[in-house]
Amino acid sequence: MTAVRPVVLSRALHPGAWWLWALGLATAAGRTSNPLLLVLLVAAAGCVVVRRRGDNPWALAFPMYLALGAFIVVSRVVFRVVFGGGQGDHVLFTLPEVPLPEWAAGVRLFGPVAAEQVLGGVYDGLRLAAMVVCVGAANALANPKRMLKALPGALHEIGTAVVVALTMAPQLVESVQRVRRARALRGGRQRGMRALRGIAVPVLEDALNRSLALAAAMASHGYGRTGTAAPRARRVTGALVIGGLLGVCAGLYGVLGSDTPPWLGVPLLLGGLGLAVAGFVLGGLRVRRSTYRPDRWRAAEFLVAGSGIATGVLLYVSARADAAVLHPSLSPLTWPEAAPLPVAAILLGALPAWLAPPPPVPAAAREAVA
């Protein structure tokens, strides 16, 4: 391997940039059912992940998301085959139809399986799978702990709780391994359910002890203090935030529903957002935190987030201009075609694989990536 030293210093990108990139790609995936474009999109996301992920535990979860995507596609196809009999003209094979009683007349089991049915399931499943893979890519690339640092100050109690929870999961796994090793050393031979009791009790006890220790440590470092804010100020802040979020929920319902009166939609949504932001700002004023090693938002972050967002926007635009390409016809069956604009948009989304700074990983892995 020729060790081409990257010109850009390796560093971890701001997690927000990866999330914006991934959400842009997921938006793009949601706008099309063209399998060509969706496969291209998944390949692009996978390429970026493979080249720019770190070596942390969460970075290794991407194959799980791929497997989940495959499961989604397969289950959609199976669903179509079981319940969608009798559609389509190009029958691939015929399954015996299960006769159902009169009261189940709206349901039909098996029957002829047509290419249209199977392809319809594939197209539909691929779209959801592509969105899942995009979210998986963000999970693999963005460091969730650093993401929490970007939380608004008003939410720092929640953030603390989430950090504790995130830290607990790996600790629990480690705890299980330790207990099992100890049992093995003592010659414990039970397996299955009987072994469970022998493992669960020590692990839970261990977790409880650690939680207490962690709580004590955090209290001694000043976490959980309510600060100098008066109770009344805290109540106002809480009311603003909760009222604002309720307004956002109702506003979203108004925007998405077709029968809701217009005043219930956008005005309520904006009003709720305004209230919630005011609450966050007010609440943030009373929390003073210092940040250790802040994540800076630099050119590379703009590039990564921009490429993802550009993909989403371009696909949205091409949905306006040429919808037929984004939704290939199944009857009559036609080859899915690809127009230059959506293809270029998706390739744009793959750029971070080469343009983003490489992740801080061991030298050997860096060589593999370079």
Next chain:
Amino acid sequence: MAGRIRALVTALALGVAPAGLGVVTAGNAAAVDGGRGMPGFCPDDNGVTVVVDFRELGGSTIVRCAPGGQATGLKALKNAGFRIAGTLRWGEGFICRIEEKPSPRSESCSDTPPASAYWSYWHAPNNGQWKYSEWGVANRTPPAGSFEGWSFSLNRGENGAPAPRVAPRRPSAPAPEPPRPPAPGSDSRPQPRPGDAQQPPAGPPRGNGGNGGGRSGDTGPGDGQEKPGNPGTAGGSSQPGAGASGEPERPGGGTAPSGSAPSASAAPGSGSSGTPSPAAGATEERTPGPRDTPTEAADWTGGDDSGKRVSADAPGTSSVGHSGGSGGVPTGTIVVAAAAAALAATASLTAWRRKRAARGDGAP
């Protein structure tokens, strides 16, 4: 990881494979479709008559016959020769497009169309009333000789879907295919539609053709139902008021039809199949017989896109001109598939190298 990714790539490739298969058949399919069904009402009760009313989508109404017994409403629709598209999410269990309408630009058909713009599904016995179907299109078996109706409902609320504007009434005098007398249709309109032919009895003199045209004007929702007369059958010329009043002579049918004709008949789109459209208009039922030539005259004057199918009116074949032919795989498709494969290969290779590098690190 590399292994898994490779497996995934394979899976994707497999997923795409069926598409190819489908494509191959597409050509044939198109050809077959063209020959499906026949224009106009079914001559007797061996067959299901399918009425499609485009309403606001332009193009007026189309009446075609799916001969023989039909297992489901979906089969009837297809066997009558209509091109349809289901939704991505539900497949053909939910009809989203008929004859390319609404266009992909306004309706992506990826999910169930909204209640404010969808194809409503109706059925009726012969000489009966249209009834909004409580069954899904793939779950209802239309009785022989009955009518299946499709009417586009635009901004009409949940219970306001309009019935098709063609009365469910077969021309009572089913003359098989009498040569139409004057063959007027042919000249004026390219489409002779056989359908018309079927109801020859009434003499050409009958103006009914005309009346068909008459009503054209009203698109009023729902009018369809009440009015029994369908052009073809019922000569209904009676209504002076309405449209054609004046001319009994089949405006629609004969000459006028060609697009220009002011008369309602112009309905371009529908043209192909013998559309009875005027029918709606024709309130009174005239006796059967009349020639439905006018049928085409759809009520829908405005049909903008008369479009594609017009030309073909010829009986079966053309009516719904399916553009078929798909030659092989489009070049663009191959290029993009290759690009996707290249990206996936790059990813797999990198994953494999990383994995090997990691193992190398650990080994020592």
